[in-house]
Amino acid sequence: MGRKLIGLTVGFFLSMAMAYFLFPVSYNQIIYWLAPYLGHWLRFFFMYLFLIFGHPLSYPTVLVAWVVIGVVSGLFVRSIWGAIPVVIFIFGFTFLMMIFGLVAVFLPLILTGAIGSIDFMAILANIPPGVSLFDIITAPVIGPIINAIIGGIGDITGGGGAVDPSIILGVLQNMIVTTIILPLVLNFIILLVAAIIGGIIGRAIFPVRD
Amino acid sequence: MKQRYYQSSTPLIRSNKFTLLVATMSVLLLLTSFLPFFYQGTHSIYSPIEIVSFQDGIKHSMYHTASLQNFTMEGNVDLTAFVVGPDGSMTGTFVAAGDVGAFNTAAPHYAECLLALSIFRWGDYLDVLTGLMQVITNDTSGSSELDAMMGILDLLPPNAILMVFMGGSSAEIQIWGDAIHQDFENVLGIQFARIFGITIPIPNMTVGIEAYGYFGEIGSPDPVEIQGRDKFQGYMLNLGTSRRGGTELITPTLANDSIGGVGIAGFLNIGVLGGSPSPMKSTMQTPESITMAAWASRHEDKFFGSEEQTFNVNEFVDRTGTFSMGTLDGFEFTMLFPSDVNITSYTPTDMYNSSSPEGVMVIRTTGHWENDTTDIPNIVVNFEGDFPPGLSIRKTITPLIPVGGIATVTIQVTNIDPTETVYEINVDDSHAWDAYLNLPHSDVAITGSTAGYWASIAPGNTETFSYQISITGEGGYVAQRANVTYEDDTARVWEKTSNKVYLTVTYTSLLEFLLILLQDIPWSLPVLLIVVLMAIYAIIWLIKLLLGVFRKRPAAPPTKTGPPPDITPEEVPPPPDEYEPPAKPYPETTCINCGAPVPPGVSFCPACGAQVAED
The missing domain is CATH 1.20.5 (Single alpha-helices involved in coiled-coils or other helix-helix interfaces)
Structure with missing residues (x-):
């Protein structure tokens, strides 16, 4: 269990460091814009959002992050079957942190009623330089969702025709699969494979005497 | 023989190399948390020279936020139907007209318009508008593009100036409005920094929205290729690309060598010179002398080269101004002046067109194209207007501070009028940070006075005051403009506003970020x-x-009798006399710790890892 605990600990901190230092610049712009109103946890949420739902093939930093996390954790565990539960927990921890960040951003605002006092016009009127909708619609994770919604609206309206519920469902399904589930699964698989590789390498370098 | 009664079953902690590795990794992780903001800091710091961001290892400009939209319009489109009202507001419609400029009206046309809607920082909301424009124009049905364009026009600031440039097969719409110098300096700095490696400060400038329309001919055997389209992407001002000549439509065989362009800088200057109509005059910035470079791009053999043109503008000297522009090959252009600007003289004399839209004066040259032997001569426009005495107010701030740090706001008031002293100068910056007061996640603390007063400022003199601000929350903060009121020598009161300033408050390290998060849980x-x-x-x-x-592991057999490990040797009771060691309770090849069989020659028990070899 000692190796697994160390692997877990290193994986936790590594995931946090990766999420922090590989933070996409477009998110930075959004955060600079909204953080004065939504608080520090916004960055925390976006950190893990990008790590969890960033498409590893579109954003190589996500791929690198999960590979590093998996390999390093596996190196410490030095066991294939030991590394797998460790990285599963790391992935779950990352996901929980994202949820926690989201809740920490909005729940206090909702419970304290502060969200009702936010002046949205002031938010729109105080956009820092460098921030534009272009940043938002091209931002990782958020951008594809917005684009999917926009494209979906175009498909749904179809130039003014009647709304077809099947088209709506198709758009939603496509959006969920391509922008949420697919990156999530890919990242998880990458982490697992990386952990197995790390376990093999770790076992080869530092054999476990058993 | 020394017996071991307890030994860890984990070989991990017995590996010195691995322990060293763990320690090293721990130290590195710890050091990492203390490292400065090396990744984000170098990419997100707001710099007045060049804003460059890196995303996924690819260099981006933070300001190249152009949105590119292709769409097709059927029929002819009259882009000249805009009207600038006397109050500066613009209305108008795109009208399907028979003739558009120098078009060959005998042929049907289609327009492939590249709306290179550079997302400028015009006022506070043009970003949003242009973004909406892009959103709306994703729907290619009907004429929603035009409606969207008109919607934007309706929302333009009243001091905006519209310029329409028509060509044989191209059209440009340029809409210029007042903007703050710092915005423009930054966005323009990208262009200059990239090309010349320098930054040319521009005290006051007008930026706006521009749209490019390229018209081709349906059924052309060689469809018009939009050359340099990539140049539109990501450039705020498209200084290197502008418009295409018109001969390609008329004589398609010349398409590849008939294209040229001129930087919009010249027109930009006119926008500044024109100022605003009377209702908004008091809030207009008085431009200072402007020297900037633009360049015309030519299209020869599908290659865009560049030429440099320099526009020197010295104006508002004693409330008169001069605009001059050097020789340009083959371009028509249109200048719109507010009606309260009196054009005293101009050359060439055939370019003045009094039949202008309501409320503006128009100077329009005739179109000349590159294959034409006639060039437009030097253009000089002298004008005068009832402008206020030149007083410049400029606000600066420390652009980047850590969370909880202190930024200094400095407001500098300069009398740039060469002859006239201004009086009773009152500067008010008390509302600059109103949008960020009483935020749930950050505190804004202002130290010092946000107001300044001087009885008079002589020509050429400068007065300055400053205050400090501290913000405890991360983010990009926009300080609104400071207002200054002053009187001229006839006791007439004028008012001006400064530029906005931007303050970025950010973390300096991961550790600081985590500590602040802990405080904000x-x-x-x-x-x-x-x-x-x-x-x-x-x-x-x-x-x-x-x-x-x-x-569950198999239960280990009871350990060998002996003193428990917490009993010192002194406390070990002496063995009774009748004690006799058991006759090999375990075979020699059995672990003394767990009883598992141990192969000969193995030092550690394969089951529990305990050392079985004697020391």
Whole structure:
């Protein structure tokens, strides 16, 4: 269990460091814009959002992050079957942190009623330089969702025709699969494979005497 | 013989190399948390020279936020139907007209318009508008593009100036409005920094929205290729590309060598010179002398080269101005002046067109194209207007501070009028940070006075005052403009506003970020925390359960009799006389710790890892 605990600990901190230092610049712009109103946890949420739902093939930093996390954790565990539960927990921890960040951003605002006092016009009127909708619609994770919604609206309206519920469902399904589930699964698989590789390498370098 | 009664079953902690590795990694991780903001800091710092961002290892400009939209319009489109009202507001419609400029009206046309809607910082909301424009124009049905364009026009600031440039097969719409110099300096700095490696400060400038329309001919054997389209992407001002000549439509065989362009800088200057109509005059910035470079791009053999043109503008000297522009090959252009600007003289004399839209004066040249032997001569326009005496107010701030740090706001008031002294100068910056007061997540503390007063400022003199501000929350903060009121020598009161300033408050390290997060944990939600912890705990047990981590090991046989490890040798009772060691309770090849069989020659028990070899 000692190796697994160390692997877990290193994986936790590594995931946090990766999420922090590989933070996409477009998110930075959004955060600079909204953080004065939504608080520090916004960055925390976006950190893990990008790590969890960033498409590893579109954003190589996500791929690198999960590979590093998996390999390093596996190196410490030095066991294939030991590394797998460790990285599963790391992935779950990352996901929980994202949820926690989201809740920490909005729940206090909702419970304290502060969200009702936010002046949205002031938010729109105080956009820092460098921030534009272009940043938002091209931002990782958020951008594809917005684009999917926009494209979906175009498909749904179809130039003014009647709304077809099947088209709506198709758009939603496509959006969920391509922008949420697919990156999530890919990242998880990458982490697992990386952990197995790390376990093999770790076992080869530092054999476990058993 | 020394017996070991206890030994860790984990060989991990017995590996010196591995312990060293763990220690090294721990130290590195710790050091990492203390490292400065090396990744984000170098990419997100707001710099007045060049704003460059890196994303996924690819260099981006933070300001190249152009949105590119292709769409097709059927029929002819009259882009000249805009009207600038006397109050500066613009209305108008795109009208399907028979003839558009120098078009060959005998042929049907289609327009492939590249709306290179550079997302400028015009006022506070043009970003949003242009973004909406892009959103709306994704729907290619009907004429929503035009409607969207008109919607934007309706929302333009009243001091905006519209310029329409028509060509044989091209059209440009340029809409210029007042903007703050710092915005423009930054965005323009990108262009200059990239090309010349320098930054040319521009005290006051007008930026706006521009749209490019390229018209081709349906059925052309060689469809018009939009050359340099990529140049539109990501450039705020498209100084290197502008418009295409018109001969390609008329004589398609010349398409490849008939294209040229001129930088919009010249027109930009006119926008500045024109100022605003009377109702908005008091809030207009008085431009200072402007020297900037633009360049015309030519299209020859599908290659865009560049030429440099320099526009020198010295104006508002004693409330008169001069605009001059050097020789340009083959371009028509249109200048719109507010009606209260009196054009005293101009050359060439045939370019003045009094039949202008309401409320503006128009100077329009005739179109000349590159294959035409006639060039437009030097253009000089002298004008005068009832402008206020030149007073410049400029606000600066420390652009980047850490969370909780202190930024200094400096307001500088300069009398740039060469002859006239201004009086009773009052500067008010008390509302600059109003939008950020009483925020739930950050505190804004202002130290010092946000107001300044001087009885008079002589020509050429400068007065300055400053105050400090501290913000405890991360973010990009926009300080609104400072207002200054002053009187001229006839006691007439004028008012001006400064530029906005931007302050970026950011973390300096991961450790600082985590510490601030800890302070900002929503402790008011203990239930939430408990639930989260319980969830983590449940997941751990679930994983262990699913993967069989809780497999029970075979019970180890009782250890060999002897003193427990917590008993010192002195306390060990002497063995009774009748004590006799058991006759080999375990075979020699059995672990003394767990009793498992140990192969000969092996130092550690394969079952429990205990050392079985004698020291």
